[in-house]
Amino acid sequence: MDSALVIFEGANLTRLLGGLLVSLRIAFLAVLFSLVGGVLFGILMNSKNTVVKVLCRVFLESVRIIPQLVWLFIFYFEMTKVFHIHIDAEVASIIVFSLWGTAEMGDLVRGAISSLPQHQRESGFALGLTKIQLYHYVILPQAVRRLLPPAINLVTRMIKTTSLVVLIGVIEVLKIGQQVIEISIFSAPNAAFWVYGFIFFLYFIVCWPVSLMAKWLENYWASKGV
Amino acid sequence: MVSDKVLLEVKHLQKSFGDKTIFKDLSLTVRQGEVIVLVGPSGCGKSTFLRCLNGLEDYEHGEVFLDGKAIPGEQKSWYQVRQKIGMVFQSYDLFPHMTVLDNILLGPLKVQKRTKEEVLQQAQNLLERVGLWDRRNDYPSQLSGGQKQRIAIVRALCMNPEIMLFDEVTASLDPEMVREVLDVMLELAKAGMTMIIVTHEMNFAKAVADRVIFLDDGGIVEENTAEQFFTTPKTERAKKFLDIFNFKE
């Protein structure tokens, strides 16, 4: 039990929470950009233009096939080596996670849009809606309901995957946890258990409200029969 | 009821899907207040013809005139024209995420930019006429098929269209609900609305139509008054077609 106290020694607690803030800042901004980018990308993917389609496919597959870690290295190290652009590690992380999120979210949006019956578009057009109005009032609101469960899944995956950013030197919650464990090796041999447990708890209280909100929205929409 | 003024004129319309020609050289004149019923075997192009009239389908040749003005074939101009042409489909019409009232208000408010008070007043009048004002805050999933189709008609009417197109609006309804929808259409016809109706309800067609057009093999086979078409059709093909509906032992 004494090992648990490691969390509260010195500045450890504030450092862990500070690390969590870094994780959340990256995740939150990346999710925000992914939502906006994903919707636009999803609409693009539904385009009938073959060139646009192929470009979208190439983007999606390259983001998927190349591991996020490699993307982090590309944006943080290779960009500097090849183009001499210095991108701050945290900014690079946000860019990479946004690209990843945009690609994945875009594919979800594409799926949700194409799963809507054709008649929905046609009755929208028959009312004189323009294409943009159609997406705004008819297609996207319905697509959002369909893609909520997989999108929430993606968001929590993004939050958890932020721990990768340590490899380009961003010190987030998991890394601080490892630092705390390392210095406690003599004084508290079981520190790892408690520190990881505490970090698990932190991730949980972040992801839990997201799932709760998703569940609430689903029930809310279900009560409307959508 | 039917005036002399020509509202809609279709000249030499041609449409094909790939190699398959749906119709070639189809012409039709619709006068204000006229109710035209299109009949014909499945796949004869009735629905496709209606969809060409409000730009949901492209066509290769021909021209469409509304109020004497040619509608250019480009997509952009259709947004304008569609406000004047109301259309009701077979099913899946209403937007499931909006209440009845929001479904009805969407077009008038967002497309026509009319004021909410005015549209609301009109929506109330129309909904009361079809007996569904008390269901205005319901979602489509809470309504029966017949109720949904009546709402879809109200939604189209609320745009103040000059002409209404009905594409087999009762085809996917349970039999006991067909009547309530047809009654609404009949009442509309009496009120002088110009309508083009595609239907398989022959008794209804007889009751509502000023003119019946029998389409087959990519063209108009027979054009006749409702009375004559159903009692003494001019063509053999029309006779054969009508026989299908007359159940004889």
Place this chain on the structure above:
Amino acid sequence: MKNFVKTLAFLMMAIFSVFVLSGCGGSKQANSPEDIKKTGKIKIAVFSDKIPFGYVDKNGNNRGYDVYFARRIAKDLLGDEKKVEFVLVEAAARTEVLEADKVDLVLANFTVTKERAERVDFCLPYMKCMLGVVSKNGTIKNVSQLKGKKLIVNKGTTAEIYFTKNHPEIELLKYDQNTEAFQALKDGRGVALAHDNTEVFAWANRNAGYKCGIESLGSLDAIAPAVKKGNKSLQQWINDEIVNLAKEKFFHKAFDAELKQDFGAVAPDSVVVEGGKI
């Protein structure tokens, strides 16, 4: 809609090309000591969780043998030991941070190897790593005592390679994990355990009754600061610094300050290198 799609596609391409093109201008040289003096700050990559070489203490301060040296470099180059910016790295990114100009110097327990020397320039070593053998009460004092007995090693480590090659007469007991291997020693499944001496020093210090009978053995790994490939002026400055610091036995002081508490009563010379002379 077609126009909308085209505009969007165009916009994405435009953003991308601006992003790429904006970078295509001028190439940057690595910072010389003069450049560093101008900016008034040296960036040094250190570990943040490798006690006792580079770690962060409970108050969030960088500590360790590498950090101790890093602060001294800042003091001698810039006149203030606070004028160092620590960039925390993972082992896998140590060459990358130099190649991408993220830091001026890497001081992160960086073992000199041929492969690495092709991508970075190593300075003179300031530490060395050899094998150590720990046993109960330190009874095993030379390799000949191990003949016919069981020696515990970790799979894939230098220790395993060394004993397989040079002392086939000693029976090896191999484990995957550090913790397993040390536990096996405690359980008495082998008479001794061989590992990097820095590892066994720290472990013996923490476990009463165990001592390092053999403190340095086998091939020697040099641990040295590294600069970006081609940064000769900084490499030279660091080398001079290391040579100069030998006069005051600086690395022995560093040992006392940072390693002693962890390693206990081992001879500093089994790890510390002064003046770059191994």
